[in-house]
Amino acid sequence: MKVSKAGSALAIAAALALTATACGGGSDKGGSGDTVVVGIKFDQPGLGLKTPDGKFTGFDVDVANYVAKELGYKKVEFKQAVSAERENLIKNGDVKFVVASYSINDKRKAVVDFAGPYFLTHQDLLVRADDNSITKAEDLNSKKLCSVAGSTSAQNVKEKLAPKADLLEQGGYSECLTSLENKSVDALTTDASILAGYAAQPANQGKFKLAGLSLSDENYGIGLKKGDKDLQTKINAALKKMVSSGEWEKAVKANFGPANYKNEPAPQITEGS
Known part of the structure; x- marks a missing residue:
């Protein structure tokens, strides 16, 4: 049978469309079926770290994997979620949810919803091990300070x-x-x-120290699309189960124990209530 050039072009276009869909080019970029896409940090030892061999480690990774399993997903695909892009990833549907040292605050809650909180920490300072000139927040007024764009710490x-x-x-x-x-x-x-995770890395031991200041309370939540109450409820249930089962404490000790980080108890879940 003879096929016209127009027919061939249509066939090729259809084949390309199918290929794109199979490669994840569909509109539900946050995952479908057995796979879910979750945003995490790739450069935070102890919380979310992509290792040179392509594996993912850290407390946020453990929380994300636990929650995904409770939601019924068999596979988790991790996507990098830098601080300044977390809201965009959620709003655009690039991820289903974000577990990336994501502090809950009113400004963010105007754009996205949260489940949790699942962890409480405090803002602190990391300085060089031989530097004793910074003992309080006011000392920073005459110093050069580094933070990450989009973080609550920089704003604070x-x-x-x-x-x-x-x-x-x-x-x-x-x-x-x-x-x-x-x-x-x-x-x-x-x-x-976050600072404890960096200080505990073998290559950094002895180089840095925590100043030991509690400059703020940071409640980490799981970010999700605004108005998705069903997902919020399910994630909250998964977090409660992680705590009651002992898996939360186990993950904390595994990821922060080597740095002698004294964690707060698991916080009460307040979002969505």
Whole structure:
């Protein structure tokens, strides 16, 4: 049978469309069927880290895997969620939910919803091990400080703690750590849990120390699309089960224990109630 050029073109177009769909090009980018796409950090030891061999480790990873399993998914695909892009990933449907040291606050809740919280930490400072010049927040006013764009820690410093600090905002915490090591900045600020993860890495041991300040309360929540109450309820139920089963405590000790980080007890779930 002879096929016209127009018919051939239509056939090729249809085949390409099918191929794109099979490769994940459909509209439900947050996952479908047995697979769910979850946003995590790729550069936070102890919380969300992509290792050189392509594996994912950290407390947020353990929480994400537990929740996904409770939701009925058999496979989790992790997508990098840098601080400044978390809301966009959720709104655009690129992920089903985000577990990425994502502090719950009113500004974010105007754009996305949260489940949880599932972890409570406090903002602190990481300084070089031989630096004793920073003992309180006010000391930062004459110092160079590094934080990550889009983080609540950077906003907290600018607006409340040290408005005269020379603040450098980077794309990721690993960039701030490099700046701290080579003395381009005097301190790195973010949540104590994140800082402890970096300080505990074998390559960093003995180089840095936590200042030991509690500059804020940071309740980590799981970010999801605004108005998705069904998903919020299901994730909250999964988090409660993770705590009651002992798996939450087990994950905390596995990920933060090596840094001698003293964690707070599991917080009460308040979102969606």
